[in-house]
Amino acid sequence: MRTLLLTATALVAFAANSWLCRAALRAGAIDAASFTILRLASGAAVLWLLAHGRAAPAAPGARRSGSPLAAAALYVYAIAFSFAYLALDAGTGALILFPSVQLTMLAGAVATGHRVGWSEGLGVAVALAGLVVLGAPGATAPAPLAAAGMTLAGVAWGVYSLRGRGVATPLLATADNFRRTLPAVVATLAVAAPLGALAASPRGALLAAVSGGLTSGVGYAIWYAALPGLSPLVAGLAQLAVPVLAAAGGIVLLGERLTPRLVAAGALVLAGLALALAGRRGR
DSSP states (O other): OHHHHHHHHHHHHHHHHHHHHHHHHHTTSBOHHHHHHHHHHHHHHHHHHHHTTOOOOOOTTOBSSOOHHHHHHHHHHHHHHHHHTTSSOHHHHHHHHHHHHHHHHHHHHHHTTOOOOHHHHHHHHHHHHHHHHHHSSSTTOOOHHHHHHHHHHHHHHHHHHHHTTTBSOHHHHHHHHHHHTHHHHHHHHHHHTTTTOOOBOHHHHHHHHHIIIIIIIIHHHHHHHHGGGSOHHHHHHHGGGHHHHHHHHHHHHHOOOOOHHHHHHHHHHHHHHHHHHHHHHTO
């Protein structure tokens, strides 16, 4: 039950990141680079406050802290996510992001010896077919460059999630990963500022800070806490529910359109998730 509650909370936080980013960028309240800078910096600050002075005994072989690879993946995810959402609706972006996460985590699971049953494999194939439907040429197809950027974000987030499975202290590890992104944040600021590419209104800065401190920083610590109770495949599959949450929030909160293409793609993703999880229960 604990793992279920932690997972559900983390998935809502993931969807909220899509809402917050899209709400900030579509109104021109902030640019993509500034959103990323403030998101990671505020996440690092909030997590430092929460983790300061904390220590917890780690099991033998378990990692207490983050890692350079996890931090690099976190930065790549955050910057690609922000720029991709310049041209994607909240639901469409999430529908590209999380199947990419699933494919990355599936590859990681297979590489570490996990056997994929026929039902799981078929479920993954059906879910990925949803991506094909979403990206097929047509008037409502997402912009190719933005879709490629969100795919990159998904691969990076998959790597970040895989690195969280051996973590014994989720809060400390997440705080360490955010701290390790700060040199890249400073470099982004140093490159973008002289070009005059940074602009943020108070509303945009607030949305970025909430995304960083709450739905990213705290949300990712909760996700790292849930990961030890999930196999890599189930962790990836669970995240396929996020596009539905993101799309629903985009429609209700942001006034985005519900297109037949998005409905068909979302239905395939959910059907694939149900099929794969049914295969897990039957084993």
